[in-house]
Amino acid sequence: MKLQILSDLHLEFGPCEVPDVGANVVILAGDIFTGTGGPSWARSAFPARRIVYVPGNDEYYGTTVDGEDARLGVECRRLSIDMLQMGALDPGGVRVDPDDVLFRPIDGMALHARARRWLEEDEGPQ
16 A cells, blocks of 8 residues: 655645655645645545545634534545544555654644754854
8 A cells, every 4th residue: 555645735825736656545634725625636636546634723724623624524525535533544454543643742842842942042043
């Protein structure tokens, strides 16, 4: 099974060409497009691929999580895209679970604290 994993494309700022690497499954792991634009872009970019869509924080920009989840769910179903939100999939024996990650929120907080210390000390930008 060949996976193509993409994230942080931020297509609301302009188009992005993604090479076709012949993946069996394309996983879009957040911050693809604000609102419901990501699934339609994904289906156009990967017309014959299985697509797994995991919304990121930018999909919800300017709206509510519950409302946008409902709209994204409708759009993903219409386009035959699997949307993951507090769930897991097993496409072809490969478990895709957004909660099963090596980088946890506490890791992000520690990285942020380390970056702030660097900025505040003498090694920061001059």
